[in-house]
Amino acid sequence: MNLPFYKFGFFGAETGLVFAFLIGIGFGFFLERAGFGTAKKLAAQFYFTDLTVFKVMFTAIVTAMLGVYFLSSFGFMDFSLINVVDTYIVPQIVGGLILGIGFVIGGYCPGTSVVACATGKIDGVVFFGGVFLGTFIYGEVYPIIQSFANMTYMGKVTLPVFFNIPYGVLVFAVVLMALGGFAGAEWCEKKFGYKKPVEVSNEN
Amino acid sequence: MKINFTNISINKKLALFAFLLGCIAMFMHDPMKSRLVTIDANELALKIIDKNNYISPKDLAGWIIMGKADYKLIDIRQENKFKEYNIQTSENIPVASLNDNKFAKTQKIIIYSDDNVQSAQAWFLLKAKSFKSVYMLQGGLDEWKNRILFPKLPLNATPEQFAEFEKMKEICKFFGGQPQSSVGDSLAIPQLALPKMTAPAPSPNVKTGGKVKKEGC
Amino acid sequence: MSTHKSILIKPKPYMNPYLAGIGLGLVLLASYIIMGRGLGASGAVSTVIAVGVNTVSPAHAQGNAFYSEYLGNGSVNPLKDWLIFEVLGVLVGGFVSGIFAGRVNKSIEKGPRISNPKRLFFALLGGALMGFGAKLARGCTSGQALTGGSILNLGSWAFMLCVFGGAYMFAYFMRKEWL
Numbered sequence: 001m002n003l004p005f006y007k008f009g010f011f012g013a014e015t016g017l018v019f020a021f022l023i024g025i026g027f028g029f030f031l032e033r034a035g036f037g038t039a040k041k042l043a044a045q046f047y048f049t050d051l052t053v054f055k056v057m058f059t060a061i062v063t064a065m066l067g068v069y070f071l072s073s074f075g076f077m078d079f080s081l082i083n084v085v086d087t088y089i090v091p092q093i094v095g096g097l098i099l100g101i102g103f104v105i106g107g108y109c110p111g112t113s114v115v116a117c118a119t120g121k122i123d124g125v126v127f128f129g130g131v132f133l134g135t136f137i138y139g140e141v142y143p144i145i146q147s148f149a150n151m152t153y154m155g156k157v158t159l160p161v162f163f164n165i166p167y168g169v170l171v172f173a174v175v176l177m178a179l180g181g182f183a184g185a186e187w188c189e190k191k192f193g194y195k196k197p198v199e200v201s202n203e204n
Numbered sequence: 205m206k207i208n209f210t211n212i213s214i215n216k217k218l219a220l221f222a223f224l225l226g227c228i229a230m231f232m233h234d235p236m237k238s239r240l241v242t243i244d245a246n247e248l249a250l251k252i253i254d255k256n257n258y259i260s261p262k263d264l265a266g267w268i269i270m271g272k273a274d275y276k277l278i279d280i281r282q283e284n285k286f287k288e289y290n291i292q293t294s295e296n297i298p299v300a301s302l303n304d305n306k307f308a309k310t311q312k313i314i315i316y317s318d319d320n321v322q323s324a325q326a327w328f329l330l331k332a333k334s335f336k337s338v339y340m341l342q343g344g345l346d347e348w349k350n351r352i353l354f355p356k357l358p359l360n361a362t363p364e365q366f367a368e369f370e371k372m373k374e375i376c377k378f379f380g381g382q383p384q385s386s387v388g389d390s391l392a393i394p395q396l397a398l399p400k401m402t403a404p405a406p407s408p409n410v411k412t413g414g415k416v417k418k419e420g421c
Numbered sequence: 422m423s424t425h426k427s428i429l430i431k432p433k434p435y436m437n438p439y440l441a442g443i444g445l446g447l448v449l450l451a452s453y454i455i456m457g458r459g460l461g462a463s464g465a466v467s468t469v470i471a472v473g474v475n476t477v478s479p480a481h482a483q484g485n486a487f488y489s490e491y492l493g494n495g496s497v498n499p500l501k502d503w504l505i506f507e508v509l510g511v512l513v514g515g516f517v518s519g520i521f522a523g524r525v526n527k528s529i530e531k532g533p534r535i536s537n538p539k540r541l542f543f544a545l546l547g548g549a550l551m552g553f554g555a556k557l558a559r560g561c562t563s564g565q566a567l568t569g570g571s572i573l574n575l576g577s578w579a580f581m582l583c584v585f586g587g588a589y590m591f592a593y594f595m596r597k598e599w600l
Contacts, residue, residue, distance in 0.1 A: 001242050002334065004457030009310035009336055013497075019455050020503045024510020026448035027460055027563075031511070032518035034441035039530040039544075041435075043599045046592035055438040056445060057567065063446025064571035066225050068453055072235030075242065079235040080306070083458040085421065085559055085569055087576030092565075095558025096580040098550055100587025103562075104595050106547015107530065110462035110555065111563035113548065114508055115515035120527045123544040130548020131463065135470045137549065138556040142487040149557060159573040160236065168230045170573055175226030179219050182439075215439055421461025421504065421564020 003077035028115050037115040039107025039123060046104050049193045051185035058178045069171050084156040091149050106130065241332045248331060257327065258342040259314055261351045265375050268292055275312035278302075280326050291316065291348065292379065299326055309334050316341035316348070353381030432523045449567060456503070459568025462511070463555035465504035467491050472499055487556075532599040543598055 002008045006016055034056045035041045044050035072079040103109055108116055108127045116124025142149065160167040251257065267275070268291070277294040279286050286296040297305060299322060307313065313335060317323040323340040330338045341348065350356075355372040358365060373383045435441075452459055471491035475482035482488040492499050519525040531540040555561040558580050560569065566584065569577025 001240075003454050005455050007309060007457040008334055009308075013501075016456060016503060017501060017506045020506035021510040021513075023448060023452045023455070023460070024507035024512075025514035025517070026451070026510075027445070027507070028511035028514025028516075029518045030436075030441050030444040030448060030514075032515040032522070032524070033436040033444065034438055035435040037515055037519060037524065040532070040599065043595075046588045047596070047600060052435075052438045056442040057562075057570075059439050059442025060445035060449060060567055061570045062222060063443050064449040064453065064459075064567075065573070066222070066229065067446070067450035068572060069229055069235065070225075070232070071454070073229075073232040075240050077235075077454070081309075081457050082453060082572060084572060084574055085565065085576065087574065087579075088559065089576060089579060092558040092576045092580045093583050095554040095556070096583025097587035098554030099558060099561065099580075100584040100589075101591045102547045102550030102554055103584065104547075104588040104592050105598075106544050106551060107599070108544075108547070108551075109562040110466065110551060111460075111511060111561065114462065114511045115519075116530075118512045118515035119519035119525045121530055122527065123529045123531065123540055126541045126544040127548040127551075130545040130550075131466050131552040131555075132470060132548075133545070134549035134552020134554075135463070135466050135556055136474075136552075138553045139467075139470060139474065139485060139487045142485060146486065154575065157575040158236070159575055159578060160234075162575045166230075167234045167236055167573070168232050171229040172226040174573070175222050175229075179223060182215075182219065214437065218439055218443070421459070421464045421560040421568060 001075050001078055003071060004081060007078070007081040027111070028118065031112055031115045032119065036112040037119040037121065037124070039116065039121070039127075042109075042112060043104060043107045044193075047192075048188050051188055051193075054185055055182060058181060062175055062178050065171060065174060069167065073168075084158065087154040087157045088150065088152055089154055090152040102134075241334070243332050248328075251331065257339055259339045260342050261348045262372075262375075264291070264314065264341060264348075265352050265379065269375065269378055275314055276307065278313060278315045278326075280315055280317050280322060285318075289345075291345075299329075302326055302329060303333075307335070310336050312337040312339070314339045314341060317344050319344040319346050349381075352376060352379055354384050355381075356384045445567075446571070449571060458503070459564065459571070460507065461504050461560060461564035461568065462508055463552065463561040463564060464491075465502065465508040466552065467556065468499055468502045468505060532597070534600070535598050540598065543595075 002010070005011065006019075031037070035052060036056070041050055042053055045053035068077065068079070068082070071077040099109075106113075106127045108124060110128070110131050113124045113128040113131065117128055158167075159165070160170050163170075165173075264277075277291060279290050279294045279296045280299045280302060281296075282298055283296060286294075290296065294316070313330060315323045315326045315330075315338065317326070320340065320343060323344055327338050327340050343350075351372070352375060355369060355376055357369045361369065369383070376383050436444075449459055468491045471482060471488040474485075474488055475492055482492065516525065529537050529540055531537070535543075551561065555564075558565060559576070560566075560580070562581075562584060565574075565577045566581040570581055
């Protein structure tokens with residue numbers, strides 16, 4: 001068992017930054033491949049015409065989830081060393097709602113807006129600037145909303161622990177849910193979406 | 205249209221594969237409950253006979269006085285014994301809880317107990333869990349008391365021994381001990397309850413030697 | 422209809438979303454395997470903002486609990502941040518993919534019923550809301566939804582549901598922008 005490599009001291013923080021860059025390249029590459037550099041495709045998710053966001057996101061989640069699960073289960077990876085973000089349930093719910101509204105107004109999320117910037121979309125640049133603005137406002141307002149932002153702290157909680165269901169069963173459930181969602185997404189797109197299953201940009 | 209057909213077929217194949225993996229997942233060993241470790245027996249055997257696994261009480265005393273902070277000093281005894289007396293800057297992690305620690309594998313760890321026995325067992329446990337830098341306090345607290353807290357000057361001391369003793373006196377006073385000027389019969393030396401120093405709180409977010417920053421997103 | 426001038430070759434169709442998703446998932450998995458952490462985006466923005474505020478007014482930054490979190494304890498340059506390097510990589514990766522697919526062009530993405538200035542205003546507004554919400558939720562869709570979701574983090578799943586919920590609920594009001 002010696003995964004994750006960094007946590008076992010195979011290399012230092014500086015090398016970790018190089019990996020960050022490389023991993024980021026992969027991240028940006030596939031985001032753009034999927035078409036997430038354009039706000040129209042992203043926003044279409046919320047009008048049921050193009051559910052690529054759902055498909056890509058959940059395929060990615062299922063892939064990584066299965067990978068982590070199997071590697072840890074076989075003893076190659078030490079699951080306890082994986083960084084789990086703290087759960088602050090109420091701020092995360094409120095933050096999620098705000099983020100969702102921002103998503104459909106702006107048409108991007110922070111990650112995809114970077115891809116949009118890379119492919120020359122001006123609205124992506126403006127959006128990314130907006131993210132800076134929003135973060136700055138949060139920082140300035142933080143002393144006032146601090147107690148709200150830190151309420152309902154639950155530590156590092158995962159679904160298996162919270163619902164007291166075995167990890168493997170939840171993995172299966174997530175896979176099922178995702179597959180069901182994909183079937184539903186295909187149906188939705190046929191009914192509401194563009195005639196062509198794969199979008200080709202027209203114009204000029 | 206032919207291309208479409210192949211596409212759908214690929215998707216169905218992927219879906220089937222994912223479903224299979226999901227089914228298998230249900231019956232596999234829960235990684236969150238995992239307590240298994242893989243030990244390289246040869247490597248571990250070599251490390252055992254390596255003399256560099258020990259820290260002498262004098263070295264440790266020097267580090268504490270200098271304020272070195274690149275290591276974690278762990279007292280593996282029970283809590284009540286820890287409260288009675290513990291070496292400054294140490295943390296109390298009884299052996300039973302040692303397995304749950306969240307230290308980085310590269311973190312330098314020094315363990316001590318009353319003597320060498322339990323700290324050697326704890327050393328083995330941590331080594332098996334792939335901690336790279338684990339050391340034991342040579343002789344444990346027994347040796348610490350003998351050398352640091354209550355250093356003794358032998359009856360017919362040579363000049364070198366005398367000079368050594370003078371040096372030890374300073375160190376000894378730092379830790380609140382009492383230098384013994386002659387080897388008498390073993391006096392019933394009362395345990396000195398030193399005030400506990402604020403030990404660094406075990407925080408899984410603190411990177412070794414780096415900035416105190418969360419690994420967030 | 423988006424106004425654009427196509428620079429290079431004719432734009433190619435997008436990748437099969439499931440294959441793209443697998444690619445993304447493998448990148449995320451690689452991040453876990455190599456670093457023991459997942460992806461992210463909003464954290465990089467926070468660090469840059471914190472450093473910026475610190476440059477203009479160190480007292481204000483270090484007195485503020487939020488900014489000081491991203492400044493660290495001074496032993497390492499806060500800009501040597503994992504997420505910042507990762508976001509730089511995203512920029513490069515997105516560009517590379519865009520170039521190969523002929524999708525790099527200066528344009529403004531929007532629906533047919535809205536004007537450019539209005540669209541840009543909404544982009545700014547949306548971005549600001551996102552930035553604010555992301556900090557409240559300790560992450561954005563990349564960090565929380567993708568990363569936290571794949572390790573079945575409770576907060577991440579709750580967050581994900583709320584993002585979709587909030588967006589769907591509000592979509593009706595923004596239909597003039599997109600449809």
